Amino acid sequence: MIRSSIIPRLSLRNTNMTIVYRRDLTTLGLRREDPKRVWERRTALTPEAIRTLLKEQKEELQVEVESCGRRCFSDQLYAEAGAKIVPSLSNDVDIVLGIKEPPVTDVHRLIKAGEKVGKKRKWMMFSHTHKGQAYNTPLLASFLHPTQGQTLIDHELLTAPSTGKDGKPSRARVAAFGWYAGAVGAGEALSMTGVAMLKRGIASPLLHLPRPYALGTLAEFKASLRKCGEIVRDSPISGAKGQEPIVIGVTGAGNVSNGAKDMLEELNVEWVKAENLAGLKDAPTNRIYACMIPTSSYIVGKNGQPYDRTEYYQSPDQFKSTFAKNIAPFLTTIINGVGWSSSFPRTITNSDMSTLLSESGDKQKLVAVQDITCDKEGTLEFVNQFTTIDQPYYEGPGGMLISSIDILPTELAADASAHFSSKILPYVKRALFAEVEGNKSAEDDTLQKAKIVERGELLEPHSWLLPKVESWRSSDPSTAAVSAISQDGFTKASGSGGKKKILLLGSGLVAGPAVEVFAARADVQLAIASNNLPEARALIKGRSNIQSVSLDVGDDAALGATVAASDVVVSLLPAPMHPQVAKHCINHSKHLVTASYVSPEMKSLDQAAKEKDVLLLGECGLDPGIDSMAAMRILDRVKREGKKVTSFVSWCGGLPEPSASDVPLRYKFSWSPKAVLTAAQNDAHYKLNDEIMTVQGHELLSRHFPKVELWPELPLEGLANRESMPYAEKYGLGEINGLKNLFRGTLRYQGFSKLLESFRKLGLLRGDPLKTVPESWEDFLLLSASRELEHDKLIEGSEVSGVISNLLGNEKVEHEALEALQWLSLLPSATSPSKAASIPLPNLKSPVPVDYFAHLLSNKLSYSPGERDTCLLHHSFTLSSPTDPTRAETVTASLICYGDENASAMSVTVGKTLAFASLRVLDGKVKSRGVRGPYEKEIWEGTLKSLEDVGVVVKEEWN
Structure with a gap:
């Protein structure tokens, strides 16, 4: 096919002639999956999707499909749809599309050939790189500088605005295989349960249930489940002593769990609640029972308090799992759809499993575990191996069979591919033609958030991965998957010598996004100095160009020494501390950047700063900034x-x-x-x-x-x-x-x-200390309100309503204030649904009301997960x-x-603004000296441009 040159095309719109220039022919490349993945038969786009694409863009698009005899759709079907079947993708390809990550050698081949002609290329896949997966670091490195023009879009990160189950805005995956993983996982679990029961000497109809891949289609799989369910129902009730019915437990509440639930429905199981599991011991054996197990049924507070979702996500270390004690003894099979992170309690620990087995001897009911999440040693700690479709299970503790297959959806490859293809197609279109059409849509935002790498550079929030890549590149090439040598188009990362040094004072609420910006710069060495060292260390995330420093700013000598070791100081400290820091910056000829208003105390240092050729730049946040x-x-x-x-x-x-x-x-x-x-x-x-x-x-x-x-x-x-x-x-x-x-x-x-005016009138916002240190939050209110009266008598708890009425003087205002105070657990003997009373009083040097109240509100009015x-x-x-x-x-x-799951909007707008302005100072792009705000073009122009590049855009309208 001859590639078109730039051809003008005329169109009429509102009687005005416009010229639309058509770019070179765009080529989409659908690659074969890694041949080492024998069972991976899925495809990102079906032949029908290719046909649709070519029909819509017949003059502007060609599609190359790598030949593959293992794929669930044949080469012939793609050829009939209009695709060009090729042995390997050509250098013309603009987008390389696949399911799983490709072999690194294939990536290098295409990149190396493309760079010779300046080819910029997008790659779309489940890359398994954005969590810092070590085994795929070589793949991530392939797309990064000194490679030119490569963009990596990860299917897993394609999310669009949605509404959560609690009615709150969130973002949801738009293209995923979760439901199919759950559906196939349920089929594998049931088939494995049949084998496990046979090992116990019991022949169940589940033994004859075909595994999903043997049936080929979702419709046939469902039909086999329905038939199996009928056989179970028609079976005689067992009279064998001690024989109990099969009980399936499903954990999780997402797409994975829903897929499993839907297949169990086809089996015609009888659903029971978690609290009724213990009563199934003597239930009829010609029924299969199933339970969707909510988190609230097995997660409880360590102090005995019931499960509370908000508190659980805020303080997971204060909770524990009772699954092994209260749920597992009554299950035959577990289908796990709950992922895990290290800060949360495991559903079943190894210790839990040992206790369960010791209490039940060799007669534990639990005989099969299907871990769909494939979290090795994760929420089910005893699941310590991965399995494959060829060898679907292994024998675990107590002889139970355990399965952990990470490509379950490929067992129903055609159906899963058709579903995925329908979801991914709009985003493939946007990736192909958004630049040509020059317009924006919600899909553009979705694509942007899914980019890990753009034009060879890591994007936020993925910059923390760069040190991992640098470490890999600087390792012994013989141990790397592909040697990082110049003839392959890759060079080893330079050493750490000569890096520009930034000192970040403070590690609080807005520090994270600032750190992400600094860490993305390979030529920057960042030191986070804080009196809260664990908080500072948590910001490092394994990145080699960041270190933490324990620093008490009150130690003037230590502060001076720390400032002297830096090139630029960035302060997130409270504004009253900035003059002290600024004086050290002047003494050691170091620049200072803050997000705070320029105070009179700071302004008085203007001449001294100019004399030492120092810039003290303030007001680089949101407001001011x-x-x-x-x-x-x-x-x-x-x-x-x-x-x-x-x-x-x-x-x-x-x-x-x-x-x-x-x-x-x-x-x-x-x-x-x-x-x-x-x-x-x-x-x-x-x-x-x-x-x-x-x-x-x-x-x-x-x-x-x-x-x-x-x-x-x-x-x-x-x-x-x-x-x-x-x-x-x-x-x-x-x-x-x-x-x-x-x-x-x-x-x-x-x-x-x-x-807030009511709170002020009650004395809660005052900055002068109380005469007495309060012993409780109720005592704090009584002491503060008493002081607002014209006598020194301490009011009693029974008098508080009258005092509030006296101080506020308005019935409606009084009512609203009382409701709020009760909600905050400040009223004597008040009970609060959010248990604010459990928040301990802070240990303050001086009993200042505004400090107490700020501490209470920071806990009570904090953001919940999501x-x-x-x-x-x-x-x-x-x-x-x-x-x-x-x-x-x-x-x-x-x-x-808007904020998201990674960072609040406030921390992004303040932290990143501060960081981008600081980098301009560090790079010598700001020539002003003395005490300044962001009013010179050399500051605001570049900083706003950097903010726009990460999605913080101030829109202007001129009317």
Whole structure:
């Protein structure tokens, strides 16, 4: 087929002629799976899907299919669909598509040939690299620099916005084999159970149930299950002494478990609840019983408290499994669909299994275990081997049969492939033609999140894998799968000498995304200095260019020595500590970057910093940070176009996503709670509707803006944000007299300010210490409220309602405050459904109410697993033109950033902004010296560009 050159094509739209240029012919390559995987018969796209693709893109697409006699669809079917059958993919291929990871030698061949002609290529597969799997490090290294232009898209990471079972926003896999793994796993488990029962001297109809691969199709497999179920029901009830019915237990609640459940339904099992398993001992033997086993039936608190999902995911180490004691003794077979991570309790430990066997002797009921998750020594610790379709099980503890096959769906290869193909096809289309069409869709976002490597570089959040690749490349080539030598197009990673050194002070809530950015740079050595060493070490994740340092910032000598060893210092410490750090930076001629406002104390160091050629750069977070950078980008254009700003109104805020906001204050904390509480008591100074306003800190909450209409779906209110007036000079807006509005505000959900004002009136936000150290949370409320009265008498618990009424003076406000205080377990003898009373009082140097309250809220109003936060930013400028002063132009800039399972939106917008700005300083791209904010183009332009590259985009509209 002749590849087309760039050909202009004319089209008419709205009577205006436009020219659309068609790029070179695009080639999709469907590869054969690794020949060593004898049973892998699946395919990523069926012949029918290929036919559809070619029909839709018949002038722009060709498809190459590597010949394979093992694949579930024949070469002939693909040829009839219009594909070109080839012995191996050619250099023309733009996208290489497959199921499992290919042999590294095949990858090298294509890459090496493509680089000779500058070929950029995308690879789509289940690569098994994003978790740092050591055995596939050579594969990951193949796609990375010095390789050019390779992009790796992992099927496992293709996720789209969804709604979780709890009704909250989440992301769900769009192309997976989980259901088929569960369905086939159930078939294997049942067949294996028949064999296991025979070993016990019992012949069950399950013995004659064909394994799924022997039937070939899902329909035939279901039919065989139904027939087997009929035989079981028609069998006579056994009269043998001690013979019990077969009981199947299924763990998990996802697609895997649902696949198993659906097949058991075809078998016509009788479903029972977990609490009724013990009663099945004498049930009829001509029935097969099954149970979907919920986590709540076997996970309990170590202190005896019942299972609570939120608490379990927050503190899994406080829970244990009773499965071996309360569930396993009553099961014949376990079908495990629950994955495992090391921080969670195992379902059955080796010790549990030993106890189970010792208590039952050689007569334990459990005879078969099918671990569909294939977590070796994972949630079922005794499962310590993988098995294959050829050898599906091995004999485990107590003689039970155990199966752990990692390619179960291939037993029903055609059906599983058809399902997967239908799901993956839209994303293959987008990967092929998105750049040509030049438009965006939800599928683009899905593809972007699934990229591990793009154009030879690791993307976030996968940068932590780079040290693993470097370590592999620097190892003995004879031990590597493919030698990292120059003639193969690969070079060994350079040594660690000469790296640029960054010192990160602090390891708290926003540190993670900053660390990810720094770690992605192979030429950077990062030291995380913290007084919480375990927290700092947790950020390393095995990366060789990061180290942790134990540091008490109060030890001035140690701080100075640590600063002296760095090139650039990045501080996540509380703002009052920055002047101390800055003085050491000046003494040792080191640059400093922070996310905090430039305080008067910091500003006083300006001249000293200039004299030592040092930059002290502040306000590089979200607010302050992205807000100022986005404003300066707009104002740069305003200046170039000779226009004038007549109004500037800005709002910014970090909030829980609406479905996670049904709590007091409608707020949850993704950054410092104390900072939120103190910010709500700052003085404010601004101009609105040509009137200059001053608000004292103690009035700020009561003088909030009750309705801020920016996004229709969000019921927002606002608070004035400190000093707005200096921004006329900072941003270069001109004289304040020439501005109708100059306002910066903080966004909250409606109801926040009234309730927090109640807490303020009760003394919970005060910064001066109590006279007495509270002994409980109820005592804390009583001590704080007592001090707000005009006498020193300590109120009793029975008096608290009257005191609250007296201090708040409004029946509705009082009622809302009482409900919130009870929810927080601050009222005497109150009970809280979230057990906040179990949170211990912090051991403070001084009994300051705001510190106690911040500690309580940080625990009580924390995000649960699966909940997301969001960061909002909205600027509105009004401009006048020098040629037509009567014509007003409106410009807006807006950002909505959602957190995900890897990081909160607040930590991303603050941490990554800080990191990207710091790297510009480290690389010598910022020439300014002294105390600065992000107002120079050399700072904001590159930082905003880096943020956009990782998906944090401020959208502008000029009207």
